[in-house]
Amino acid sequence: MAQNILVIDDEKAIRKTLIEILSFEGFTVDEAADGAEGVKKIKENNYDCILCDIKMPRMDGIEVLQVAHEGRPDTPFIVISGHGNIETAVDAVKKGAYDYISKPPDLNRLLITIRNAMDKKSLVVETKQLRKRISRANEMIGTSEGMKRIQETIDKVAPTDARVLITGENGVGKELVARRIHEQSHRANGPLVEVNCAAIPSELIESELFGHEKGSFTSAIKQRIGKFEQANGGTLFLDEIGDMSHDAQAKMLRALQESRITRVGGEKDIKVDVRVIAATNKNLMEEVEAKRFRLDLYHRLSVILIQVPSLNARRDDIPALIEHFMKEISEDYKQPIKELEPAATDALKQYNWTGNIRELRNVVERLIILSDKIITRKDVEQYILLK
Numbered sequence: 001m002a003q004n005i006l007v008i009d010d011e012k013a014i015r016k017t018l019i020e021i022l023s024f025e026g027f028t029v030d031e032a033a034d035g036a037e038g039v040k041k042i043k044e045n046n047y048d049c050i051l052c053d054i055k056m057p058r059m060d061g062i063e064v065l066q067v068a069h070e071g072r073p074d075t076p077f078i079v080i081s082g083h084g085n086i087e088t089a090v091d092a093v094k095k096g097a098y099d100y101i102s103k104p105p106d107l108n109r110l111l112i113t114i115r116n117a118m119d120k121k122s123l124v125v126e127t128k129q130l131r132k133r134i135s136r137a138n139e140m141i142g143t144s145e146g147m148k149r150i151q152e153t154i155d156k157v158a159p160t161d162a163r164v165l166i167t168g169e170n171g172v173g174k175e176l177v178a179r180r181i182h183e184q185s186h187r188a189n190g191p192l193v194e195v196n197c198a199a200i201p202s203e204l205i206e207s208e209l210f211g212h213e214k215g216s217f218t219s220a221i222k223q224r225i226g227k228f229e230q231a232n233g234g235t236l237f238l239d240e241i242g243d244m245s246h247d248a249q250a251k252m253l254r255a256l257q258e259s260r261i262t263r264v265g266g267e268k269d270i271k272v273d274v275r276v277i278a279a280t281n282k283n284l285m286e287e288v289e290a291k292r293f294r295l296d297l298y299h300r301l302s303v304i305l306i307q308v309p310s311l312n313a314r315r316d317d318i319p320a321l322i323e324h325f326m327k328e329i330s331e332d333y334k335q336p337i338k339e340l341e342p343a344a345t346d347a348l349k350q351y352n353w354t355g356n357i358r359e360l361r362n363v364v365e366r367l368i369i370l371s372d373k374i375i376t377r378k379d380v381e382q383y384i385l386l387k
Contacts, residue, residue, distance in 0.1 A: 003118060004028045004045070008038035008064060009053040009080060014103070018051065021107060022114075035059025039067045047075055049117055051101075054081045054088050062092055069096050074124050076117035080105065140176055141324045142317030146309040150177060157304050158184035163256070165241075165301045166279040168308030171358035174279040175239065177306060182235040187275055190234030193227050198240035205248045207264050210255070216265020228261045228272050235275045241301065242282035242293060249294045256300045276301070311353040311360060318349045321357065325364040338368060343377040351384065 005027045007018045012033070019029045030045065032038035036058040042050065050068060054061040065077050079100040081089035089100035098117045101110055140151065157164060158181045166174045175194070182192045200208050207217075211226030227236060238244075244252065255261045256276060260269045278301045287293035311318070322345065330337045353359055363384055371379040 003048040004030065005114070006030045006032065006038065006041055006045070006047045006050045008032040008035065008051065008056070008061075010034050010056045011053070014053070014080070018105070018110075021110070025111060027114075035061065035064045038064050042068050042075075043071060046072070048121065049114055050075060050077045051080055051114075052077065054079060054092070062088070062095065065092055065095060065097055074121055076121050078113060078117060139324065140173070140180055141321050142314060143320070144309075144314040144317045146314050147317060150306060150308065151180075153304070153306055154180050154184060157181060159186065161275050162303045163275070163301055164277045164304045164306060165284075165298075166277065166306045166308060167284075168279075168281065169310050169356055170281050171356035172308040172310055173357050174281075174308055175237070177308060178235075178237045178239075178277045178279060181277060182237075182275075185235070185275070187234050191231055192235045192237060193231035194237045194239060195227050196239045198243040202245035202248070205245055206251060209248065210251060210261045210263055211266075212264035213266045216263075220265065223263075226261065226263065228255060228274055229270065231274045232272050233274075235277060238276065238278040240280060241278040242280040242284055242287055246292075246294070249297050253294065253297045253300060256297075311356040315349050318360070319345055321360055322348060322364055325361050326368065329361075329365050329368050333368070335368075338371065339374045341374060341376050344375050344380045347377050347380040348384075351380075 003026075005022055007015050007022075007029060008031075009015050009018070010033055015031050015033070019031060022029045030041060030047070032041050035052075035056045038050075038052060039059065042064075050064075052061045052064050061079055061081075065079070068075060068077055076098040077096065079089045079092045079097045080103060081100050082103050086100075086102070089097075089102075093100060098120070099113050101113060140147065154177065164178075164181060166177050168174050179192065182188060195208065197205065207220075207224060207226065209226050209228055211224045211229060212220050214220055214223045251261075255272070259273065260271050262269055284293050284298050284302075288295045288298055311321075322340065326337050326340070348360075348363070355362075366383050367375050367379055370383050
């Protein structure tokens with residue numbers, strides 16, 4: 001699809017030259033003879049890039065820039081300036097213009113600048129969409145008593161640096177709780193580093209957490225920075241902490257006690273400023289009794305305990321979760337949101353959700369893909385058994 005460029009310049013010869021060049025390069029080009037006409041077109045159309053002269057009648061380029069940034073903040077704005085207007089052009093860049101091009105324009109530089117500006121716009125738009133999707137994916141849905149208690153606890157705990165242990169079955173949303181604590185803390189601008197302790201072989205977990213020095217073992221061909229150092233100034237989320245090896249548990253205890261770590265094969269103590277949040281689907285006290293988990297580490301981790309209820313224990317939240325997933329998945333698939341019969345909702349509320357929220361989302365996605373415009377109870381009964 002052709003990309004649209006607006007050229008605003010009171011010199012007809014300049015406009016004509018730019019239009020010919022840009023059209024030859026495959027762009028769709030619109031033009032405006034002065035700033036006022038340019039502003040009108042900016043408000044009426046969505047351009048991929050704007051080229052604008054500085055000195056023009058009725059409205060100069062700086063005024064056009066201000067209007068464009070109010071209505072189209074993501075659209076790159078490139079200033080075209082005469083040699084006598086360089087200072088003004090530099091000022092325009094400080095006020096938000098992407099760059100400036102001197103008259104007469106160097107054609108290669110002009111095209112490179114336009115391409116770079118458009119690439120930047122694409123990245124900015126993509127980043128905003130990703131942040132929106134991440135924010136939406138991290139949303140905690142539900143007004144049940146269990147969810148209210150969790151949110152109240154998060155509100156109290158998040159502003160502190162207290163360590164938190166989150167427990168609950170697989171698929172209940174323990175990671176969401178950890179993310180919410182981080183987002184509401186004073187460390188929100190710092191990194192949130194996640195480690196799945198169950199997914200890392202026991203012989204590698206120490207290197208993963210604390211890093212290693214070059215040559216500390218056979219495959220250590222270069223120095224590695226561990227998760228603790230990566231999370232410095234932020235939050236370290238240790239998922240499935242109950243699967244951590246005993247040796248790693250001992251080093252973890254020292255790191256929590258002293259706020260210092262030592263890389264594998266290293267001798268230097270490295271001070272770290274990290275808040276630790278841990279999660280597990282196991283009963284850690286039973287693991288302690290079975291000699292598989294250290295009691296002293298359990299007490300270090302569990303300053304605050306948050307038990308996330310299973311989906312079966314919060315069935316009143318199921319309709320809200322279904323609605324949330326319907327919107328999210330339909331948006332991902334770029335299709336209209338389907339209607340769900342009340343009887344279908346009732347059937348989903350009565351189902352035994354052994355896989356919790358993760359299973360519910362999979363079922364909703366399956367129903368969206370396989371059902372017609374209206375999802376019926378029959379659809380639920382037919383497709384929920386496919387798993």
